[in-house]
Amino acid sequence: MTPTDLAHAARAASRRVQSLPSHSRQAALHAMAAALSERRQEILDANALDMVEAEKQVATGRMSSALAARLKLTPEKLDVLAEGLGALAEQEEPLGRVLRRSFLADGLELMQETVALGVVLVIFESRPDVLPQLAGLALRSGNGLLLKGGREAIHSNRILHEVLVSAIEPDLPGGLFGLVETREEVGTLLSLDGCIDLVVPRGSGEMVRSIQAGTRIPVLGHADGICHVYVDKEASREKAEAIVVDAKTDYPSACNAMETLLLHEEYAAAQDLLQALEGAGVRLFGGPRAAQRYGLDPAASLSHEYGDLAVCVEIVDGVDEAIEHIHTHGSGHTECVVTESEGTATRFLSGVDSACVFHNASTRFADGFRFGLGAEVGISTARIHARGPVGVDGLLTTRWRLTGQGDTVGPFSRGERQFFHSRS
């Protein structure tokens, strides 16, 4: 099938699947979970083919061993995936939730209800685990799914796709999950803005930017995670040190790791805080004022995602300048204020225009699992549709349903009937 055929098939299948009762979609999720267990050996064999190639790349220095580790599937990982699909089946039904209900007039009832978004294209790298997770989320919420994995996981993605499709095909319409493998196919899909409703790129900032630049389909994701921690003059020393060290060192390459530390110019324990970071192995770069005051190497940019044990430090006059710095140099992902002053905290939380704003808590909490959203579709720094960590809600839209008794607008236009718009 051509990519265009796959997209149309996903749309048609999604329309049929979203009107199936909840129990049919639940049964299909359980069937997918069972298939991952029953066909475990085939999956591991295919993954072994990818690993042979990956190990060659690691040996010649063209792939990091961390990346190779993320590529590897194990019986344990497959068990976790199967459990995740089972848990998804038992979660609250996402479709048909009534968000708003009112009577427009006697006998004329309006409801706004959740429905499936439609067709979602996910472009992911390396980790083949993403495929069953997203297939589960898409099926639970009645969406068609088009998948493009990385070349390095081609055998793993093929077998996982085949296993999941075979598991649901006896009962559900075919074509709900489509798999493409080449750049050309993705290029075609990215041009189908009439047929694909959302693109979710899961990979490097460069990959996300190139997709954003090349499509008119809305993109859910983030190219950059330039997260700030602002340590106010009224910060607790202990909290500041704990949060700053955790935000930078817990997982430095994560998008929610701190990249810039903003210090109030009167924060008394600044030297100790910087020493604590250095003690944790963090290399410090300075913005103009911090470089001068603390003798730091000057930062090449105040808008840099280090993704490593390195951080930019800068001094600000107070919370307003911190907010201004964040708006000028940030990426709208996650920012934290450390202060004991409620007034300063409120000013920061109301004034910072980012997806996540935290008070006295590490930026590393910005995550779908930690937020309690269940499986995570992605983290979005766009303002449209879904923002911040996004769970299954990002795969939904709404529909208006009006039930009347033969009602027409004529009597309302002529003043014979009146709208009363009662919320019920």
Next chain:
Amino acid sequence: MTPTDLAHAARAASRRVQSLPSHSRQAALHAMAAALSERRQEILDANALDMVEAEKQVATGRMSSALAARLKLTPEKLDVLAEGLGALAEQEEPLGRVLRRSFLADGLELMQETVALGVVLVIFESRPDVLPQLAGLALRSGNGLLLKGGREAIHSNRILHEVLVSAIEPDLPGGLFGLVETREEVGTLLSLDGCIDLVVPRGSGEMVRSIQAGTRIPVLGHADGICHVYVDKEASREKAEAIVVDAKTDYPSACNAMETLLLHEEYAAAQDLLQALEGAGVRLFGGPRAAQRYGLDPAASLSHEYGDLAVCVEIVDGVDEAIEHIHTHGSGHTECVVTESEGTATRFLSGVDSACVFHNASTRFADGFRFGLGAEVGISTARIHARGPVGVDGLLTTRWRLTGQGDTVGPFSRGERQFFHSRS
């Protein structure tokens, strides 16, 4: 100022306005309303300049008199606009509504709250009334607004913009409302996808399509309104006739008017229904089956928006074929089923993938005012962000706010603390 400067100014002003308390934004709305009354004569004088030009165009047949009438401002129209601004001030506060609240763990509270979307570009034709309405909506919800009106209303739009900006500038940051006048300026704005969050085109389908094709900014709107009414074999004769005639004739050029009538092949009163339409002055075209059975002129297309007293009629075997026809030929706007069978109604309402699905009610009810949403931003047939008639909710997004006590993720990773995710 260049269009890029206007966009950046609108972003900066929006960030300041959205963190102002509700009463400041309310006071500014009342000031805008007062200015429309106090400076009424200046506004009417400017409008008169546009009307002189419009009347020349009408005389030479280059403008319809309906369009000229929509262009004209009157003291009464200005009173209605001022009242609308006052009513908006008194509406429920849209910002800071808590949509979700939970404790992730002891002392770690998460909230998802509504915030302003950011900067919205509205491109509108003819009616200058749109300008104060949208300025009011934007201010109420803390959004920056960029406006591009039609050439035919240039004097009216300029004075309205100046009056509103002068009214709010003593108290609010300047630059919240920007006005551009040329195609080139709009072209620049449509390329600023990093700085403008949403485009709302209000005009012809052709205009909407050209904007959708020329920008990566999300577009809220609809290019086409190809609405269907399906009359089932179990339809009530009276309801079918009332709904079909109202949906076609109440306002034939509206986007929510019926364009295609689908008849169940066994619907007994089909001839009477078609006669009722003809009696109301509607010209009938037929799809292949209806053209043959009823001797109608064949429709050139089954996906046509007549926007006039004309309709396409087609025969289908039942509700499933009706749904299929709508998915193939519709525009995802509004569709209605007329039936006394609850089973058929449910099948139609669940199976049709459109923004609005109605049972026994005219498609003409698909409208923000009739839905009780207050002022209408537009009607969207896109699936992302907002769908169907969109009120102030379409100008909002959300932000996650986390409040801790110095919390870090380390203890959770090491198993020393557990998430419990209690909803409160």
